[in-house]
Amino acid sequence: MKSVAGVRAWVRWAAAALAGAVACLAVAAPVSAAPEDREAAGVVxxxxxxxxxxxxxxxxxxxxxxxxxxxxxxxxxxxxxxxxxxxxxxxxxxxxxxxxxxxxxxxxxxxxxxxxxxxxxxxxxxxxxxxxxxxxxxxxxxxxxxxxxxxxxxxxxxxxxxxxxxxxxxxxxxxxxxxxxxxxxxxxxxxxxxxxxxxxxxxxxxxxxxxxxxxxxxxxxxxxxxxxxxxxxxxxxxxxxxxxxxxxxxxxxxxxxxxxxxxxxxxxxxxxxxxxxxxxxxxxxxxxxxxxxxxxxxxxxxxxxxxxxxxxxxxxxxxxxxxxxxxxxxxxxxxxxxxxxxxxxxxxxxxxxxxxxxxxxxxxxxxxxxxxxxxTSEAAVRAGVDETAAATAVATVDWWFYAVVSFLGCVAVGFAVWLLRGGDRWRRTAQTVCVAVAAVPVAGVAAGIPPWWRSDQPALVFWAVIAAGVALLTVAASLPQTRTGARPALVVAGAAAALIVADQVSGATWPLHTPMGYTAQVGARFTGLGNYAFSVFAAAVILLIAFVPWRGRSRIWGPVALGLAAVVIVGAPMLGRDMGGTLTLVAAVILTCLRLWGRRLTVGAVALAGSVALAAFAIGGFLDYLRPEEDQTHLGRFIGSVLDGTAAQIVVRKADASLSTIGKPLTWVCLAALIGAYLIWRRRAPIRSDRVGAAVVGLAAVALIGALVNDSGIAIPGFTATVGFGLLAVAVGPLPGPRTAPETAETTGVPERA
Missing domain, CATH: 3.40.720 (Alkaline Phosphatase, subunit A)
Known part of the structure; x- marks a missing residue:
């Protein structure tokens, strides 16, 4: 085991690397050609x-x-x-x-x-x-x-x-x-x-x-x-x-x-x-x-x-x-x-x-x-009609999707409590339900791959796509090679992270017309990483950092590398372009890594995470602001609003939008998660594993900070809980007892703490 001084040195280097990676967020996208002084004599x-x-x-x-x-x-x-x-x-x-x-x-x-x-x-x-x-x-x-x-x-x-x-x-x-x-x-x-x-x-x-x-x-x-x-x-x-x-x-x-x-x-x-x-x-x-x-x-x-x-x-x-x-x-x-x-x-x-x-x-x-x-005229009109149908079709399914996610999220919290507090009966069922519910938002991200809105029954096809995605992930997490220990959680989290990374790298086209993404008719966001998909991605990254079986030195640089890559995906102007997500994920990753490395989360540690997150936000925003105005993302434009004194209007508007989400469907899964966490804490506290503690701290940071800095408000902790709560319970497993053998690295796929 490393000395305390050695761990502290790694912590300092990791924090410095995370802050330095912010430069990646400002890699310039192709610069638009500047228009001529006058393009025509006039315009009607x-x-x-x-x-x-x-x-x-x-x-x-x-x-x-x-x-x-x-x-x-x-x-x-x-x-x-x-x-x-x-x-x-x-x-x-x-x-x-x-x-x-x-x-x-x-x-x-x-x-x-x-x-x-x-x-x-x-x-x-x-x-x-x-x-x-x-x-x-x-x-x-x-x-x-x-x-x-x-x-x-x-x-x-x-x-x-x-x-x-x-x-x-x-x-x-x-x-x-x-x-x-x-x-x-x-x-x-x-x-x-x-x-x-x-x-x-x-x-x-x-x-x-x-x-x-x-x-x-x-x-x-x-x-x-x-x-x-x-x-x-x-x-x-x-x-x-x-x-x-x-x-x-x-x-x-x-x-x-x-x-x-x-x-x-x-x-x-x-x-x-x-x-x-x-x-x-x-x-x-x-x-x-x-x-x-x-x-x-x-x-x-x-x-x-x-x-x-x-x-x-x-x-x-x-x-x-x-x-x-x-x-x-x-x-x-x-x-x-x-x-x-x-x-x-x-x-x-x-x-x-x-x-x-x-x-x-x-x-x-x-x-x-x-x-x-x-x-041709026919091709242009056909494309326009299709784009309109895709955007409009989301309105027929979005409220029901959020309501179903909230209901299933509450059900998954109940099964997660049973999995961690109950007996052997229904254990396999509880694990399957937790995995399946966590897969619903992931399937929602992938629902934009097939053009479901072109069907004569678009809502029916949409739910069929969701069901197929959930079934595929649930089966993949239930195979003999993947159903023990933390492996089911790693399967779903890995699939979620890989799906979103592939989408962002390929142009962010899949969530364009899905409830997990953004609809073009709303005009808030047309590309990049939406707040709902960010919640799924962030929860998946935290679970991967916490439960991937790192060994040796990879226990230090592995989480750092994964965290850096995730921050770039979320914040880079040619990728995620997510201002609030960048701030949230930087802080959450730092807190997760500190807890994983056995550090106590003192006031100083929390201050370190907050400082690095704010530094990443400020540096990345300023570098983005220095780019041509037509190429700036939300981050650069926000820095510009700070400099010209109009940032208060943006903050007030986003705060108002965030508060308006309280009471909407995903509020209930948040309440269920709080009650479930309390019931589990009464039975199993304190958290004795660095891995479990890291996952709990990271997911809580994503939920809390994300709700505060994003205008989607309660939806951030709602989706984070839907994906993370059940998968965390699956990764932790039941308490060792007379009827249950203690978990080992062999059964969980995660090496025990040194």
């Missing part, structure tokens, strides 16, 4: 609330159909405030370049927020009458939206050009040519909300497209509201009696997306099309055709379904064409995933096209075209 943005991919048809909407094939396109998340976005909130968000809400009440059919009044005219100028009400409404949200940022950014660009011209004239130098049209014009009532500056003033406004030519002559950016909302007729629309606003929250949380009506398949192109919807789509297409026909050759056109027509939310199309735009797909740095953009990216794109600098208040990023000369 047409917003069509409610427009869906399934509305684009060669006969009903020929102009939109043609744009889908000749231009670039993507599926767009329109998420602003709450779980669905009505037109008023979408227009305001477009002008702010940040998530914003409307002043009118948000009902399930978006009736109130679809009735947008025209701006008030006085002496040839226009002002949004409800501007103060919009400012007041958005002051209650913690997104820091600065309404009117789009128009102000253009005005600032013009002012800077004028100032440069004055300075040049004073020094007798040749003055730079000032760009004309440095303003935003609005056509239609909704467009006035997007074109207004921070005072609610609109530089140019007209009610109809008859003034399109004058608008393009006056301003470089023209926003158009055709006055059409593409929605279903009343007898085909979703439930209009429920106030879904009480169900939504600002972030992705358990059960916040209402489901589609029973009997309807999300994303399906219904043969008997609603005549009201078809008529609205035709009217919108006619407006698009008129703009496209009058568009100068050096201008660009963006057509987007900027809002939902009613709850629940869905993905919407965005089509991009014009000067220099090739056929293909679209992406942006805010999504990090090909084929997906966000509503706020349109704001940034419009500014980029005319060469204006993006203000810090604009959260979006300019879209990037992914050229594909073989892209």
């Amino acid at each position: 943005v047409i917003g069509i609330p409610g427009l869906a991919w399934s509305d684009i048809d060669p006969e009903a909407t020929p102009h939109l159909w043609g744009m889908a094939g000749t231009g670039a396109s993507a599926a767009m998340s329109v998420r602003t405030i709450g779980s669905w976005t009505c037109p008023e909130a979408a227009w305001v968000s477009l002008g702010a370049g940040e998530r914003a809400g409307g002043a009118a009440p948000r009902d399930a059919q978006c009736v109130a927020q679809s009735q947008i009044p025209a701006p008030e005219e006085a002496g040839g100028s226009w002002t949004v009458g409800a501007w103060e009400a919009l400012i007041e409404a958005n002051s209650a949200y913690n997104y820091g939206a600065r309404l009117g940022s789009l128009a102000d950014a253009i005005a600032i660009s013009a002012a800077e050009q004028a100032e440069a011209a004055e300075e040049a004239a004073e020094h007798g130098e040749e003055a730079p040519v000032a760009e004309p049209g440095s303003c935003v014009a609005g056509i239609g009532n909704g467009a006035a909300l997007a074109a207004a500056d921070t005072e609610g003033r609109v530089a140019f406004w007209a009610p109809t497209l008859d003034s399109l030519g004058a608008a393009m002559a006056a301003c470089d950016i023209v926003v158009v509201d055709p006055g059409v909302v593409v929605g279903d007729s009343e007898d085909r629309a979703p439930d209009a009696t429920t106030d879904y606003d009480q169900l939504g929250s600002d972030d992705t949380e358990v059960g916040d997306e209402p489901s589609v009506p029973e009997g309807e398949h999300p994303g399906e192109i219904v043969p008997d099309a609603d005549p009201v919807r078809v008529s609205a789509a035709k009217a919108a297409d006619a407006a698009v055709g008129r703009v496209a026909g009058d568009l100068p050759g050096d201008w660009r056109l963006i057509v987007a379904g900027i809002a939902d027509a009613s709850a629940p939310s869905a993905l919407h199309p965005v089509l991009y064409t014009g000067a220099g735009v090739e056929a293909g797909g679209l992406t942006s740095s805010t999504t990090g995933r090909d084929g997906y953009v966000q509503l706020v990216d349109i704001t940034a794109t419009a500014l980029s096209v005319v060469g204006a600098e993006l203000p810090a208040t604009v959260a979006g990023a300019p879209v990037t075209v992914l050229p594909d000369p073989d892209r």
